[in-house]
Amino acid sequence: MHALLVVAHPLDDSFTKAAARRIEATLLHRDIEVDVLDLYAEGFDPCLTAAERRSYFTTSYDSSAVAPYVERLRRAEKLVLVFPQWWFGVPAILKGFFDRVLVPGVAFEQPPRMPSASTGSDGDSRSLFPRIFPTRSGFRLAGKCSRGGMPIPRLGRIDAFTVVSSTGAPWWITRLAMGDPVRRQIVRGIKPFVCPKARFRMLTLHDMDHMKEARARAFLDGLDRAFESF
Numbered sequence: 001m002h003a004l005l006v007v008a009h010p011l012d013d014s015f016t017k018a019a020a021r022r023i024e025a026t027l028l029h030r031d032i033e034v035d036v037l038d039l040y041a042e043g044f045d046p047c048l049t050a051a052e053r054r055s056y057f058t059t060s061y062d063s064s065a066v067a068p069y070v071e072r073l074r075r076a077e078k079l080v081l082v083f084p085q086w087w088f089g090v091p092a093i094l095k096g097f098f099d100r101v102l103v104p105g106v107a108f109e110q111p112p113r114m115p116s117a118s119t120g121s122d123g124d125s126r127s128l129f130p131r132i133f134p135t136r137s138g139f140r141l142a143g144k145c146s147r148g149g150m151p152i153p154r155l156g157r158i159d160a161f162t163v164v165s166s167t168g169a170p171w172w173i174t175r176l177a178m179g180d181p182v183r184r185q186i187v188r189g190i191k192p193f194v195c196p197k198a199r200f201r202m203l204t205l206h207d208m209d210h211m212k213e214a215r216a217r218a219f220l221d222g223l224d225r226a227f228e229s230f
Helices: 015-029 050-054 064-075 092-101 171-177 181-189 213-228
Strands: 002-007 033-038 078-085 131-135 138-142 160-167 199-205
Touching: 002 015, 002 064, 015 033, 015 078, 015 160, 015 213, 033 064, 064 092, 160 181, 160 213, 181 199, 199 213
Parallel strands: 002 033, 002 078, 078 160, 160 199
Antiparallel strands: 131 138
């Protein structure tokens, strides 16, 4: 098995890096091959280029500028993202990874172009889109969909997708006041369109601004147990 471990934090002595090292050690102990993609250490450029954006909805999207990262993603059978949440979002460098590597022809295929009219060929606008119901693991689609509208996933090799994160705010602010935006982005806005069948789990350590060492260590120990069955 081959796991891609994507890490997004600039400091080597950060909690994020400590969590990534524990995850890597656990997976290696299970004889899982681990590719650690440290976005900051590798100098990943998160900025989408004008050429990339211009070709995004064409049939010839050019991902050559990030080809090494594309190949590493394509080899993955398990995907792990490790990062802090800043301003209730993912770090900019990780967002750039989503923008530049989870692209057409790699993570998904663009659907055939929809009719220019607002309705389908039979005059029924409902034929263009299925009904979409959010679930904890992504989306459930109901009804018929015409050709067009929904991306076609390409990362079917990935059978497990885990996110390990941390927040400065307590859990009730992140979840109740803010609506858990990072989880929603990944569960509803990314996973269904790139690897919908993968098993998903998100492990988050909240209230890092008032962290006690004992609680941090307990979370790291919990990662050992979680990735023993990853």
